[in-house]
Amino acid sequence: MNRCYYTLKWKEGTDRQVRTVSAADNLIRIGQREDCEVRLSNDGDYADELFAVIKPDKAGNGWLVIPVSPFVKTLVNGSEAGLCHYLKSGDYISFTDTDSEISFETRKGEFDGTLNSGSDRLSRRWVYALTGVVAVVALFTVYAVFAPQIREQLVASALNATDGSIYKINADSVFLVRTTAEDETIVRRTTVSTPGTAFLTVDGDLITARHCIEPWLNYTDFGKMIGDDPSLPQPVSFALFAESYNWLHDNDTSYRVVSKCSLFDPSGALVKEILSDDFSCDRSRDDILELGGFNNTLFWRSISAGFGRKDMMMGDIAVIRHFGTSGKIQLLPEDRMQSLLKAGRKLYFRGFPVRHQNSGMEKMEKDLLSDYVTGHMISHEEAEHGYSGSPALVVDKGKVFAVGVLSTLDDGGTGCAYSVPITEIPDK
Numbered sequence: 001m002n003r004c005y006y007t008l009k010w011k012e013g014t015d016r017q018v019r020t021v022s023a024a025d026n027l028i029r030i031g032q033r034e035d036c037e038v039r040l041s042n043d044g045d046y047a048d049e050l051f052a053v054i055k056p057d058k059a060g061n062g063w064l065v066i067p068v069s070p071f072v073k074t075l076v077n078g079s080e081a082g083l084c085h086y087l088k089s090g091d092y093i094s095f096t097d098t099d100s101e102i103s104f105e106t107r108k109g110e111f112d113g114t115l116n117s118g119s120d121r122l123s124r125r126w127v128y129a130l131t132g133v134v135a136v137v138a139l140f141t142v143y144a145v146f147a148p149q150i151r152e153q154l155v156a157s158a159l160n161a162t163d164g165s166i167y168k169i170n171a172d173s174v175f176l177v178r179t180t181a182e183d184e185t186i187v188r189r190t191t192v193s194t195p196g197t198a199f200l201t202v203d204g205d206l207i208t209a210r211h212c213i214e215p216w217l218n219y220t221d222f223g224k225m226i227g228d229d230p231s232l233p234q235p236v237s238f239a240l241f242a243e244s245y246n247w248l249h250d251n252d253t254s255y256r257v258v259s260k261c262s263l264f265d266p267s268g269a270l271v272k273e274i275l276s277d278d279f280s281c282d283r284s285r286d287d288i289l290e291l292g293g294f295n296n297t298l299f300w301r302s303i304s305a306g307f308g309r310k311d312m313m314m315g316d317i318a319v320i321r322h323f324g325t326s327g328k329i330q331l332l333p334e335d336r337m338q339s340l341l342k343a344g345r346k347l348y349f350r351g352f353p354v355r356h357q358n359s360g361m362e363k364m365e366k367d368l369l370s371d372y373v374t375g376h377m378i379s380h381e382e383a384e385h386g387y388s389g390s391p392a393l394v395v396d397k398g399k400v401f402a403v404g405v406l407s408t409l410d411d412g413g414t415g416c417a418y419s420v421p422i423t424e425i426p427d428k
Contacts, residue, residue, distance in 0.1 A: 005109070006063060006087075008054075010102040012041055022107070028054040030093070030102070031069070040100045046397040051095050054087070063087050063104075070154050071397040072096055097340065097396060155395045159348055159363075162393070162400050165327030166350040166361055167271065168264040169198040169208055169389065171215045175258045176238040187255075190234035197351040197389040198263065199402065200327030206263075207425065208389035209407050210303070210318040213261055213276040217316075218304045218408075235259075240300055247288070247299040266361050279318035280426040286315060304408075313377055316407040317420045329391055331422045332401035340396060341372035341403060347380050347394060347419075349406060351387030369416060377418040378404045385409075392419040 005024035021028065021037055030038040032048035042048050052067045052074045066084045067074035073096040074081040087093075089106040171194040176187045196212030211217045216239035232240070235257065242255035259276040285303075292298035303315045332340065345368045350361055366381035378392060383406055392404035404419030 005107050006054075006089075007105045007107055008038055008093075008102050009105070010038060010040070010100055012098075012100040023054070025056050030054070038102065040095075040098060044397065046399050049397060052081075052093070057086070061086075065093060069095075071395070072098070154398060158395050158398055158400050159393065162328045163266055163350065163361065165200045165329045166266060166390070167198045167200065167206075168195065168266075168268075168352045168361070169212055169274075170195050170262045170264070171213060171259045171276075172262055173260040174215065174235040174238060175260070176242060176255065177258050178255050180254065188234075188238060190238075192235060192259075195352055195386055197387060197406075199329055199350075199389075199391045200323065200325075201402070202326050202328060202330050204322050204324060204326045205425075206320040206323035207391070207402075207405060207422075208279075208318055209405050209420070210279075210281050210316045211407075212389045213259055213274075213279055213318055214257070214281075215259065216257060218302065240298060243288070243299045243301050244297070248297065268360065274320070276318075278320055280321070281318045282315050282424065282426045284315070313407055313418060314375075314420055314424045317405050317424050317426075319425050329393070329400060329402050331425075332394065332396075332403045334423050337372050337403065337421065337423065338374065340394060341368060341378065343368050343370050345394065347378075347392045347403070349383060349387050349390045349392060351384075351390040351406070353384040353386035366417070372403075372421070374423075376421075377407070378421055380417055380419065382409055382415045383417045 005022055007020060007022045008028070009018050009020045011018050019038075023037070026037075028038060029036040029050055030040070030052045031050035032040050032042040033050055034048070036050065040051075049069055049072065051069045051072050052065055054063055054065050056063055063086070064084045065074060065076065065081055065087055067081050074085075075094045075096065076085050076087070076091055078092075078094070087104050089104065091104045093102040093104060094100065171192050173189060173191055175189045178185050178187050192215055194212065194215040196208060198206055198208035198212070200206055216233075216235040219233065219236045238257045242257050245255050246252050261274045261276065263271045263274055265271050283301075287302045287304075289300045289302055290297065291300055303313060346365050347368060348363070348365050350363050352360070353362055364383065364387070366383060369379045369381065372378055380392070383390075387406050388408075390406045391402035392406060394401050394403055402422055404421050406417065406419045408418050410416040410418070
């Protein structure tokens, strides 16, 4: 037996019980599976997984930790372990997306093959089957060498499985509608062509960016807000008239603007025609701007972020509950947003960029630029026009989750874009 061995101690979350295992020539598996000597809890809905193994160096110079998970990174003292890492006494081992921490301490003396802290005895067959252990470790080592490529392939496969849940949505027509107690009348109409992206969740909800179905939002050239100015886009003119009439008549809601949208599946086939009225939106944070002069008072509704009002863009999300068949995109649970969305993490987008309107769905990946903060937009690298409404996707342990809906680009030249977090989806 070695005249030196090591002890692992670990605890998780609010569970303050410290568990301990000691080993020398043994292969120690760390993960969530039942066959792991260091078994960590699994609070998610994904399958139990093997995270890493610790094995003795062949030359007897110590012990190596070898990451083996394609999804969870192994960290030693907070830094990624790489393909393998020599451990020294006092090191701490942890894993991304978990709250567990394992301390590694070396001990002098004969190791008798027992577990500390009243735990069960490690089977001595590990000692007598060392040749088999070396073979297994060799397999793990090969796996670790190719882990980055394997991880990329698994991520791509998981994402590809959701492609059928991504749709192109196009606003085709805009109507100025007047509603009375007797009937509903189309006062004016115009044709438009405003492309965007929508997606279908596992619950059968259809989600997109609100400005994709309300193309009159966020017009920024306020200098032209003079009613029937011929240079004003007609959808904007309709919205300006409706908002002004309603505000100037004691918040009357007789007038409204409605769009008709076409929904296409990834193959380009028309799925359904939808009205913007079919979607639920949260307008509580919209900004009502007063424009014009004393003799020509006008009102305009905006969701563009104003000074000190970054929350306004949080309303740029729309949903139709129980739209139809279930998709394959899950929404990330709210309690995991802050722990999962850290700066540098990859976000994946699928959409229909304006520059390639006839090329079908395209894909891109962008880095998160800052940690997610509750009540704020998700900040990430700049995206192309036409991806608006696309789900911001993450892959976590082999499963794909939507964390946001692509909303807007930063027009300040910062190379930044923003997605509305899925926590802002209206309840009704």
